[in-house]
Amino acid sequence: MDQAEALAALAAKEKAEEQLAKAANCPPWRHAAFGLLMAGIVASPAFSFAIRTAILIAVLAAIAILVQSDRKRTGMFINGYRRGRTRMVASGLLIVVLLLYGISTYYGLALGDSLTPLLLGLAAFLIATVASVIWERVFVREMCA
Amino acid sequence: MDVPNGFDAVLHPPARLQIAAVLAQAQDAEFALLRQVTGTSDSVMSKHLSALAEAGYVALRKANANGRQRTWASLTSSGRRAFSGHVKALETLAASAGLRLAPAP
Numbered sequence: 001m002d003q004a005e006a007l008a009a010l011a012a013k014e015k016a017e018e019q020l021a022k023a024a025n026c027p028p029w030r031h032a033a034f035g036l037l038m039a040g041i042v043a044s045p046a047f048s049f050a051i052r053t054a055i056l057i058a059v060l061a062a063i064a065i066l067v068q069s070d071r072k073r074t075g076m077f078i079n080g081y082r083r084g085r086t087r088m089v090a091s092g093l094l095i096v097v098l099l100l101y102g103i104s105t106y107y108g109l110a111l112g113d114s115l116t117p118l119l120l121g122l123a124a125f126l127i128a129t130v131a132s133v134i135w136e137r138v139f140v141r142e143m144c145a
Numbered sequence: 146m147d148v149p150n151g152f153d154a155v156l157h158p159p160a161r162l163q164i165a166a167v168l169a170q171a172q173d174a175e176f177a178l179l180r181q182v183t184g185t186s187d188s189v190m191s192k193h194l195s196a197l198a199e200a201g202y203v204a205l206r207k208a209n210a211n212g213r214q215r216t217w218a219s220l221t222s223s224g225r226r227a228f229s230g231h232v233k234a235l236e237t238l239a240a241s242a243g244l245r246l247a248p249a250p
């Protein structure tokens with residue numbers, strides 16, 4: 001094996017990563033669907049225990065459906081918490097969603113205020129949808145670097 | 146020139162390196178996607194996947210979808226280590242020549 005072969009092998013690897021980035025392209029509805037799931041979790045304290053439980057079960061079921069949909073659409077599944085620069089985006093979003101959920105729980109369950117959790121749910125939808133778009137851009141940039 | 150530490154003969158063929166590169170990023174990937182990325186035929190892809198599975202680098206599973214059986218592959222932890230070591234060996238070898246990586250065609 002010589003230097004030229006090593007360079008050719010690395011170029012082949014980079015080409016595969018670029019193709020992977022293209023194949024991983026997410027349509028807008030996919031970003032919005034993720035945002036909706038996060039919104040459901042954050043807004044759930046606005047409702048009674050029975051509805052809250054139903055929302056959380058629906059979110060879990062929807063996550064499984066989204067994973068299946070990704071596999072069917074792209075022929076693969078990429079974990080949001082994969083190693084790399086995207087983990088910063090995923091971790092940052094997790095912290096923000098947990099924070100919003102904590103505030104929502106306080107207002108919804110301790111203070112009996114159902115409007116604030118709904119507004120926080122809307123904020124979670126927007127933040128998570130934008131974070132999903134950013135995640136994809138960071139991933140593509142990393143694969144095409 | 147000596148082959149650097151980490152060089153892995155199983156991952157040496159470009160198609161296998163490309164398969165490992167995809168699986169290093171994705172949790173799992175379907176046969177058809179891997180064939181598309183590597184630009185190989187079904188039979189060649191099967192041989193590469195079998196070789197990687199035999200080395201313990203790739204785990205294969207069959208799943209039914211729309212009445213058809215499909216093959217899914219994922220990188221094992223030893224496959225991940227081997228891929229990482231092999232890429233480092235390639236980079237060492239490439240850097241030792243003082244050359245810069247050309248963009249992929």
